[in-house]
Amino acid sequence: MSSPSREQWGSRSGFLFAAIGSAVGLGNIWRFPAVAYENGGGAFLLPYLVALLTAGIPLLVLEYSIGHKFRKSPPAAFRRLSRPTEALGWWQAAICFVIAAYYAVIIAWAVRYIGYSFGEQWGKDANGFFFGNFLQAAEKPGLMSSYVDGVLWPLIAVWVVVLVILALGIRNGIEKANKFFIPLLVVFFAILVVRALTLDGAARGLDGLFRPDWSALGNGSVWVAAYGQIFFSLSIGFGIMITYASYLRKRSDLTGSAMVAGFANSGFEILAGIGVFATLGFMAAAQGVGVDEVVSSGIGLAFVAFPTVISQMPMGTLFGVLFFTSLVLAGLTSLISIVEVVIAAVQDRTGLGRLPATLGVGGAIALVSIAVFPTDSGIYVLDAADHFINQYGIALAALIVLIAVGWLLRRLPVFQKHANETSAIPLGRWWLICLGIVTPLVLGWMMIDSLRAEFAENYEGYPTQFLLWAGWGVAAAALLVAVLLSLLPWRSADSETALEAGTDTGPAARDAQDAREKEKN
Amino acid sequence: MSVSAIVMLIVAVVIVWGGLVGAVVQLRRHPELPEDDAAPTRPAA
Numbered sequence: 357m358s359s360p361s362r363e364q365w366g367s368r369s370g371f372l373f374a375a376i377g378s379a380v381g382l383g384n385i386w387r388f389p390a391v392a393y394e395n396g397g398g399a400f401l402l403p404y405l406v407a408l409l410t411a412g413i414p415l416l417v418l419e420y421s422i423g424h425k426f427r428k429s430p431p432a433a434f435r436r437l438s439r440p441t442e443a444l445g446w447w448q449a450a451i452c453f454v455i456a457a458y459y460a461v462i463i464a465w466a467v468r469y470i471g472y473s474f475g476e477q478w479g480k481d482a483n484g485f486f487f488g489n490f491l492q493a494a495e496k497p498g499l500m501s502s503y504v505d506g507v508l509w510p511l512i513a514v515w516v517v518v519l520v521i522l523a524l525g526i527r528n529g530i531e532k533a534n535k536f537f538i539p540l541l542v543v544f545f546a547i548l549v550v551r552a553l554t555l556d557g558a559a560r561g562l563d564g565l566f567r568p569d570w571s572a573l574g575n576g577s578v579w580v581a582a583y584g585q586i587f588f589s590l591s592i593g594f595g596i597m598i599t600y601a602s603y604l605r606k607r608s609d610l611t612g613s614a615m616v617a618g619f620a621n622s623g624f625e626i627l628a629g630i631g632v633f634a635t636l637g638f639m640a641a642a643q644g645v646g647v648d649e650v651v652s653s654g655i656g657l658a659f660v661a662f663p664t665v666i667s668q669m670p671m672g673t674l675f676g677v678l679f680f681t682s683l684v685l686a687g688l689t690s691l692i693s694i695v696e697v698v699i700a701a702v703q704d705r706t707g708l709g710r711l712p713a714t715l716g717v718g719g720a721i722a723l724v725s726i727a728v729f730p731t732d733s734g735i736y737v738l739d740a741a742d743h744f745i746n747q748y749g750i751a752l753a754a755l756i757v758l759i760a761v762g763w764l765l766r767r768l769p770v771f772q773k774h775a776n777e778t779s780a781i782p783l784g785r786w787w788l789i790c791l792g793i794v795t796p797l798v799l800g801w802m803m804i805d806s807l808r809a810e811f812a813e814n815y816e817g818y819p820t821q822f823l824l825w826a827g828w829g830v831a832a833a834a835l836l837v838a839v840l841l842s843l844l845p846w847r848s849a850d851s852e853t854a855l856e857a858g859t860d861t862g863p864a865a866r867d868a869q870d871a872r873e874k875e876k877n
Numbered sequence: 878m879s880v881s882a883i884v885m886l887i888v889a890v891v892i893v894w895g896g897l898v899g900a901v902v903q904l905r906r907h908p909e910l911p912e913d914d915a916a917p918t919r920p921a922a
Binding site: 368560565605616781 | 878879881882883884885886888889890892893894896897899900901903904906907909
């Protein structure tokens with residue numbers, strides 16, 4: 357079948373809001389502040405900016421160019437790049453399937469905590485309340501044995517909202533949702549930061565975050581941490597930006613858009629760092645301890661440290677509502693983009709319409725999410741799956757994509773030229789060096805570091821048998837499914853034939869044809 | 878707050894938020910070209 361005209365963003369700002377909404381997620385709020393604090397404080401800014409300019413924005417431009425050039429989701433785009441690389445696209449889609457399944461659960465927790473903020477219902481022991489009363493977590497990781505209704509219902513609500521937005525399509529669903537959610541997120545978080553800055557002890561917290569330790573710059577692991585933060589926070593490496601860019605207009609400014617999205621993501625991280633550390637400074641002052649004793653990140657920061665500090669401050673309810681609503685908004689806009697990758701991949705592969713694809717694919721992810729995570733072992737499976745799919749899914753796939761595109765196929769110059777055709781800021785040789793040498797080296801180093809830690813001791817001390825299925829197993833399954841899907845013959849043989857013959861009149865086909873001709877020459 | 882922390886806070890805000898403002902201004906200066914495949918592409922500056 358010949359490809360029907362592809363849906364497009366209604367405006368450039370619509371795409372930018374969606375791209376920023378995807379990049380700004382939970383990691384900006386709960387990961388960046390602690391990473392910066394532990395890696396040199398104010399001095400971390402230098403490796404962080406270097407990483408943004410030499411890896412983050414160049415990778416964004418590459419993903420935008422792949423999506424924009426081929427006008428397809430990752431599997432079809434990589435297939436058009438080169439038949440064997442189709443598996444890389446399916447790998448990214450499978451990674452998105454896994455991430456979406458657990459990411460939704462964290463948003464569901466935050467939804468429930470908006471309610472708990474009224475009256476600070478976690479009481480004096482926020483840790484015991486979260487793991488015991490709320491999650492009803494088992495003592496040890498293992499197989500699921502009971503359901504937790506308090507998580508199940510908000511999770512179902514999250515999935516209904518996400519699937520309705522996705523079913524409405526690119527322009528009416530994703531774009532409109534992001535244009536509403538992102539400004540709302542910024543306003544909510546800005547109010548929260550202003551409140552945090554007026555708390556006693558805020559200056560101590562900010563001093564902890566921004567006081568530079570210049571000696572940290574001589575430590576290689578600090579630089580790797582900076583690249584890791586940029587990499588995981590920008591939503592690069594798992595096909596989101598390829599998918600979103602495939603809905604761009606023909607003459608979009610790719611490099612300029614990447615600069616805006618990259619700096620907006622970092623801008624929000626700085627704002628989050630200020631808000632989080634001002635609050636932690638208040639917590640340290642209230643408890644009469646040093647800031648170093650209250651620093652935490654991730655789930656512990658959001659669902660244990662923040663509830664604890666909210667209980668200690670005047671007007672804590674308002675602060676709690678602002679904080680957990682911000683988490684929900686930041687998470688939702690990212691979750692929408694993650695699920696969209698899988699939906700678009702199946703749509704491009706099968707020709708299914710938006711509604712059946714959303715219900716079928718999104719529904720399948722929602723079912724897995726609802727079946728596995730609102731259980732007594734949910735938090736352990738989430739933690740293990742998150743760690744392994746990040747390291748041996750996203751980061752490994754990105755490394756292999758760069759090796760394949762940059763070194764095996766040697767197509768980086770093709771994408772450089774493509775971006776330069778419609779972008780005001782030209783990509784020079786530096787872009788090729790960043791993506792061909794710097795980023796693969798850093799990703800490779802990250803991979804070796806991570807593997808070494810994996811074999812030195814079990815992640816979080818979890819039992820080996822548990823890690824084998826919930827960690828290694830999940831990451832390996834994503835890769836296996838991808839390879840199998842790439843080996844299946846394409847049912848829509850017509851479009852394949854049209855593509856091969858160059859008779860498809862769509863812009864993607866023309867571009868693909870151009871690329872093939874250049875290759876022959 | 879120590880002086881060095883204040884300086885780094887200001888530097889971080891100016892560079893990152895300044896970078897964002899600069900990137901937005903740069904993009905706004907170059908409106909999207911018309912959606913006509915026959916239109917000439919913008920030459921690399």
